[in-house]
Amino acid sequence: MALGLSGFDGSSDAMPQALVTAGERTLITPADLIEEPDVLPERVAQIAFFSRQSDLALAMQAPGAQVETRDATGTVRLSDVRERTLGDLPFVFWFQVLIGVVSVLIGAWVVGLRPADWGARLFALLGLFLPAFAMPAAIYSTRPLAMDGALFETLSILNHFGACAFGAALVCLFLVYPRQLVPPPVFAAVFALTGILFVLDVLHILPVTIHHATVAMQMLAAIVAAMIQWWLSRRRPVDRAGLRWFLTTTLVGAGLFIALRAMPPVLGMGDSFVISQGYAFGLFLTVHLGLAAGLARYRLFELNAFAYRVWFWFAGILLVVAIDLGLVVWLNTQAWTSLPVAIVVAGLLYFPLRQHVLERIFTPKRAAFTRSSEIVDLVFTREAERRDEKWDTLLASLFDPLESERDTTSPVTAPRASSDGSTLLVPSFAGLDARRLRLADRGRRLFGPDDIRAIDTLLDLGRIVEEGRAAYKLGVVAERDRISRDLHDHLGAQLLSALHTVDAGEKDELLRRTLSELRTIVSEEGAGDQSFADVMADLRPEIADRLSLVGITLDYRVTGDDALLPPAAASALRATLRELVSNVIKHADASVVSVCAQVKDGRVTLDVTDDGRGFEQEALDGPGRGMSNLKTRAAALGGSIVFAPAGALDDIAGVAARLRFPLEQPIAGSLP
Known part of the structure; x- marks a missing residue:
């Protein structure tokens, strides 16, 4: 074509x-x-x-x-x-066309979000005027050698028109955003004045060209309007954050323009470092995007840290350049300097000192998080009202919000800030309602990612403390239950035997054994792993003595393999056998009790039977602790205990109880 x-x-x-x-x-x-x-x-x-x-x-x-x-x-x-x-056509031509198209689309997007807002309307005009000066320039700046002078001048006039109209729209934008300072007729006056200056320049009525002066005055007026808006928004952090988007992106755009377009010739680097005018138009798009983000209130809660970093970096670059130029000028004016002396001064003194100063100024100082004691105190506070007071006090000391209210309706599961950064939602925690905080530091700033991370840290710490507290309570309950079971099963059996003993010496021995057992229960100390055969051998005389006191004959057999029993398994085996024998003594009215214990295929089996009067099923489900303790101990070992009437368990005559649990450390060899 x-x-x-x-x-x-x-x-x-x-x-x-x-x-x-x-x-x-x-x-x-x-x-x-x-x-x-x-x-x-x-x-x-x-x-x-x-x-x-x-x-x-x-x-x-x-x-x-x-x-x-x-x-x-x-x-x-x-x-x-x-x-x-x-x-x-070169790429830079299409690049400028793309900038124009994107600016129009961004303007349409913003005015679509806020169609009734004067700021959005004026921004849409900016989006239209940017291609008005970028696209004519795209044509004449990418000509291969020459083009018709009349066409060239016409395109240049269109470029001037777009630039002047863009400047007028920018001035009006800052007269209305974020707060309207003047009525709409003033906007018409600004455009009319710009039009008059444009006509004077195009018709060459004045002896000098005033296009650059017009654009400069517009930029100055826009800066003054922006400064007024900045001052008026000092108590409105959302408005100020929107302005900060513009100021930050303007700083980036202007800084890059100066670095890439203006500084190389000043520093004597030659024209090869200067980007073409077409690519320089991309810097206008940076400013345009910043204006769009501010108008749309886009992710203002993430802006503060980014904006301040950009400002510090820019200030740091200017500081380094100024100091370096100052050193060069100073050394150049000293008669005693030479190249070796300059190298020594710069390398050994100046550069290390400059690096140290810059690190002290620009390295962020991270404050340690020191709220752990307050969180621990809050979690361990029992009264709900006091917990609420302490939580509100802690949040107030961290963020000093303008408003704080409870939120019982929003399903908040994680802390988050609103899109404009004005509100911070704190999820429910430790039985406390969620909180909705508005405007940090008494309305002087917005909430940002650092605030969200601070709340996350608080909640994580609180959950850890709460889990530790819950685990402590569970541990207390479990220990209380263990002591209760051991007192019932071990000491109950010993005291029952002492009660039926007539001989005073034997009674004293049983009581001494009971006290020793009590100390073991309280301290939960054991002698380490014990042989299955030794445990059963130690129990045999005790069980025989208890049964003989009430006239019951004992049939006691231990068969199968031997094995090492952990302290918990040995204790459970003793307690189970003692409790079963106690039940026989108290309830069975039996004459013979058979105890058969064996280890086979990695499992311990204990059978206790009697020839007594049997039991009713309701007795197993009654309120007594004995049966419940037996089942709890068996379950803790990964085993089970079952009860059956006469003849129901492997054709064993009489009432039978069978305990079974797996072994962890079997021993090779068989019992005699």
């Missing part, structure tokens, strides 16, 4: 040197290749530039016209002039 403009073939780094037509060679000067005619200081120079462009464009249309180019290696070549097509 032809564009009606003349072009030529050549590498992207080849610079035009001359235009050759009908044997005549017209030299191409650097002034012919400037991107923006506004850099010319006077109107006369601009008129001459446009006239020269017309002459070159006309010459390029002559039959057989060629362009002489020279590349970076010094190679000279001639390229035929031909019609320019879309494929010839």
Whole structure:
């Protein structure tokens, strides 16, 4: 597709040197290749530039016209002039077009979010005026060599119109955002004044061009309006955060523009470091995005830390440059300095000192979190009202919110800030209701990620303390139950035997054994792992004595393998056998009790049977602690205990009880 403009073939780094037509060679000067005619200081120079462009464009249309180019290696070549097509347009052209399209879309997005807001409407105008000056510049700044002077001047006028209109819209935007300072008729006056200045410049009524002065005055007016808005928003953190988006992105855009476009020539680095005007327009898009984020209140709660970091980095760069330039100027004015002395001063003294100072200034200082004692005190407070008071006091000391209220309706499971940072939602915790905090530091700032992390840390610490407290309570209950079971099963059996003993010496021995057992129960001390055979052998005389006192015969057998029993298993085995024998003595009215214990296939089995009167099923489910203790002990060992009437358990005559539990450490070998 032809564009009606003349072009030529050549590498992207080849610079035009001359235009050759009908044997005549017209030299191409650097002034012919400037991107923006506004850099010319006077109107006369601009008129001459446009006239020269017309002459070159006309010459390029002559039959057989060629362009002489020279590349970076010094190679000279001639390229035929031909019609320019879309494929010839460089990337920077499309980049500027893209900036214009994106700015329009962003403006439409913001005004779609807040159609009745004057700030959003004026921002939409900014989105329209940005392509009005970017797209004409995209055409003339990417010309291959020359274009018709009249067309060039028309595009330049359109560029001026877009820039002036953009500046007027920016001034009006800061007169209305975030708080409207003037009535809408003032906006019309600003645009009318801008239009008058634009017409004066275009018609050349004044002896000098005033385009740059107009844009500069607009920028100054916008800055003044922004400063007024900043002052008025000192008690409105949401408004100030929106302004901060603009100021931060403006700082980034301006800083990059200065670093990439203005600083290299000042520092003597040459023009090779200067980005083209087309890419420099991308910096306007940075500012545009900042304005959009502020107007849309986009994620303001995350802005503070980012904005302050950008400001510190920018200030740090300026500080380093200023100090370095100061050192260079000072050394240059000293008669005693030389290159070796300068190297020593800079390398051994100045650079280490500068690094130390910058680290002290810009390294963030992280305050230690010192609220653990308050959280522990809160969790261990029993009264609900006092817990609420302490939680509110702790949150107030951390954030000093303008408002704090309980929230019993929102399903808050994790702390989060509202999109504009004005509200912090704190989830329920330790039986406390959720909290809704508004505007930190008495309304002077918004909530941010650091505040969310602080609440997360508080809640995590509180949950750990609460879990520890709950585990402690469970441990107390479990220990109380253990002591209760042991007192019932061990001491109950011993005291029952002492009660039935007539002999005073034997009674004293039973009581001494009971006291020793009591000390073991309270301290839960054991002798380590014990042999199954030894445990059963120790129990045999005790069980035989107890039964003989009430006239009951004992049949006691231990068979199978031997095994090591952990202290808990040995204690449970003793307690179970003692409790079963106690039940026989108290309830069975039996004459014979059989005890059969064995280890086989890694399991311990204890059978206790009697020939008494049996039992009713209700007795197993009654309120007594004996049966419950037996089942609890068996379950704790990973086993079970069952009860059966006469003949129901492996054809054993009489009432039977069977305890079974697995072993962890079997011993090779069999019992005799």
